[in-house]
Amino acid sequence: MNVLVASISGEKVTETRCRKNLAKKLGLPVRRLSRGNRIRTTISKSEKSCWAYVCRKTRKDALSEEIKRLAYNFWMKHGISRHTGNKADVKRERIGPKTxxxxxxxLLEKTQTEVYIDFTTEYPCIKLSQRSFENCKPYFIRQVRPKDRQTCCCRYHVETKSAFKSCMNFRKKLLNENDAYDENNVHVYDYISDIVDVTLCNKEDNVHKISCLKRDCGECGINKLELLPKETAAGDLDTAQIVKWERFEKVDIKVKGNKTIKKLVLVKKETKAVELFSHFLELLKSFPLHQHRATWQNKQ
Structure with a gap:
C-alpha cells in the first residue's frame, strides 16, 4: 500500500495543496497520503536512502559473479555436453517483454551428479553445493532422451523410425492378445539399433564390417530377423489384422496458377500387417549403411 500511495503523492500534490481533495476522491485518510509523500521525498532526495530502498542486501555466503560464470562455462566444456547436430534443436527463453x-x-554426456563431481575435483578450493551448481546450468543444456539417439532427420530415418514403431506396437498387441507366443522367444525391441544389430555380424573394434553394412556378407542379412506367422505371408491373409502406419509417397499437390506438382509427403496408410513388415524389411536393407554414414558425419 505504501508503494501505491507514494506513487500518487508527487510534488504537484504538495505544491497545489490539494492533498485533502485527493484523499476524498481516493477514499483514503489524509495521513496515509502524507506518509506516502514522506516516503517518496526520502527516496528521491537522498541518494543513500534511494540505494537502500531499491537494492537488496546480499548474504555473506552468496555466490559471486565469478563463481557463477565459472560454473556456467564448466557445463559447456568438451566432454561435459555437446550440441545435438540438428539445426532445428533450438531452445528459446523469454528474457523480457517480447524479448x-x-x-x-x-546434450549432457554425463549425469548431473558426475558433472558436479568433476567440478569439485577440478576446483577443490571452491565450496559450492550441488543444488547451487545445478542452478548455474545454462537453460539450453538438458539430459539425453531416447529420441536423441536419432542422428539424422532425413527421409530414411523418419520413415524407418515410424515403421519400426508401428511394427513393435503390433507385436506387443499380438503378445497381449495371444497366450500361445512365448515372451522369452519373441523379442520386442526398444531401439532401431537393437534390431539392426540382429541382422548384422558381431562388431570388430566396436565397428561393423563394411561388407555387412552393404549387405554383401553371406553370413548375415535381414533373414536373420525372426518374424511371427501373422507378420509374414505365411499367416492367414483373410484374418490378418489391419494396422496403421506411415510412409513417404509422392502426392499431387495443387499450387498457384491451377498447376499440380508432385511432392514427397508422409502418408498415413491402413493395410494388413504383412505389407507393413515387408516394407520395414526393405528399409532395413539399406538403413545400416545410411546410419553408419550419418553417425560418422556427426562425429566430424
Missing amino acids: YSSHQVY
Missing part, C-alpha cells in the same frame, strides 16, 4: 534469447540445444 527472447535463442541458443542451440546441448
